[in-house]
Amino acid sequence: MSRITVIGAGFGALTAVQKLRKLDADLHIDVVAPKPEFVYLPGLIWIPVGLRSGRDLTLSLDSFFKRLRANFHAGRVAGIKHNGRLVVTDNGEIENDGLIIASGGRFIKKLPGIEHAITPCEGIPAAEKIRDRLAAMQDGGTIAFGFSSNPKEPSAMRGGPMFEFLFGIDRWLRKQGRRDRFELVFFTPAEKPGQRLGEKAVKGILSTMAKRNVTTYLGHKIKGFEADKVITEGAEFNADLIVFMPGMTGNKWFGESGLPLSEGGMLKANRFCQVEGQDKIYVAGDSGSYPGPGWMPKQAHMADLQAEAASVNLLEELQGRRPSATFKSELVCIIDSYDTGMMVYRTEKRNVVTPAFAGFHWAKRLFEWHYLREYRK
Known part of the structure; x- marks a missing residue:
């Protein structure tokens, strides 16, 4: 055996x-x-x-x-x-x-002052910390969302979830009638955030940010953080809450x-x-x-x-044989926005990006239920 x-x-x-x-x-x-x-x-x-x-x-x-x-x-x-x-x-x-x-x-946490930022994909405690900080911001404030990559491994990043945290919190604040109390900022060293999703997706993401009045700082290397500030080579700006996803190794x-x-x-x-x-x-x-x-x-x-x-x-x-199975390079995701979603599908031959639609939000929730059934038995 x-x-x-x-x-x-x-x-x-x-x-x-x-x-x-x-x-x-x-x-x-x-x-x-x-x-x-x-x-x-x-x-x-x-x-x-x-x-x-x-x-x-x-x-x-x-x-x-x-x-x-x-x-x-x-x-x-x-x-x-x-x-x-x-x-x-x-x-x-x-x-x-x-x-x-x-x-x-693991996330590369070498930037000066990175302890002042919350890295949401580190797990449930990080996501709950964002929740609790939002609850404490009754009078509003500035929330900064950003991500970077591993310069030596460009694919080692978690960019997609950062769009979802940004768009989801924006939509949630609007539903509560509190969006006017907040400034939302998005920052990344990339000039075109979301390039792995395809050019059409990049245009859709940046267009959505503009429509939702999200301030952007793009294309500048991140130098570090302070308790209430994000510092890049191109600009510095204040932030009451910093949600940041560094590159991975x-x-x-x-x-x-x-x-x-x-x-x-x-x-x-x-x-x-x-x-x-x-x-x-x-x-x-x-x-x-x-x-x-x-x-x-x-x-x-x-x-x-x-x-x-x-x-x-x-x-x-x-069993003494040579390996022969390969995997398909396939990007499938729904960029969720609290109650709507945009689907992106990409292979080496196709790149499909849909408009935002409430049905995709529910499709993402249905997939979660379906995927977890195996572990809930």
């Missing part, structure tokens, strides 16, 4: 567990993560405006692991040994015949793992999601740097596609 270790408990990791079990009923699967729980990160955008709570988005994985006969090990990975055949955690070591790394990335332990890294600090993978030059070591989701178009996103959908390919290929390797 082969033994596979999956590192992580997010989208890519859980998809890998499902795919592995579907392909091999007898496989021994070990899962390593700090907690046996799944946080549905796309729903974080709705916490500040009261459409979701932390409890809504946090699911125990105990029954899921039991049903799929996966052995959960609570711990934080510190490294690997013996060419990946041994995973070292702060709670023991785990042997394997094959390894899938789907432990996500790989997990800290990657640097000492001996595994090949991209210039931006991610695990370097080939088109089969195999870590380059490694025997039976695969990567899925934000942990990896993959060949493909420059617009290929860091999002849950891509993590799922990569995890499926990684699972198929790892089992092929274990």
Whole structure:
């Protein structure tokens, strides 16, 4: 019986567990993560405006692991040994015949004063902090929303959610009749924010910002933050609340793992999601740097596609065959605005952007319900 270790408990990791079990009923699967729980990160955008709570988005994985006969090990990975055949955690070591790394990335928090900004995709506590700060701003104020990338790994960013936090909070304030008390500001080093979504989407996003009276500071490198100020090379402006998503890089332990890294600090993978030059070591989701178009996103959908390919290929390797499964570069998202949404779809052949429509907001909520059914059983 082969033994596979999956590192992580997010989208890519859980998809890998499902795919592995579907392909091999007898496989021994070990899962390593700090907690046996799944946080549905796309729903974080709705916490500040009261459409979701932390409890809504946090699911125990105990029954899921039991049903799929996966052995959960609570711990934080510190490294690997013996060419990946041994995973070292702060709670023991785990042997394997094959390894899938789907432990996500980490935000680059090196800008001076970044402690004054809230990074919403860090999890539920961050989203709740935005909610609480908004509740305290009864008399209004200035809210600044921004993001940056990893200069050495341009695709390693979380730009999409920042548009959703901005547009969602704008719409929510308007529904409350309080929008006139607030100034909303958007800033990013990119001259055309949202380029990975396509030119049509960029025009739509900037047009929406203009229509909603959002002040923009674009194309200037971010120098740092103060408690009530954003500082860029082109301008400084005051802000009572700063919501900022920095670029991403790989997990800290990657640097000492001996595994090949991209210039931006991610695990370097080939088109089969195999870590380059490694025997039976695969990567899925934000942990990896993959060949493909420059617009290929860091999002849950891509993590799922990569995890499926990684699972198929790892089992092929274990059976003495060469990996053959590849993943499709596909961007699918709904940019939500509290009660409306704009859908963006992009492949290497097509790029579709729809007008904002209330039905897409409900489609996003329906997808959340559908996706989480597997973990609520």
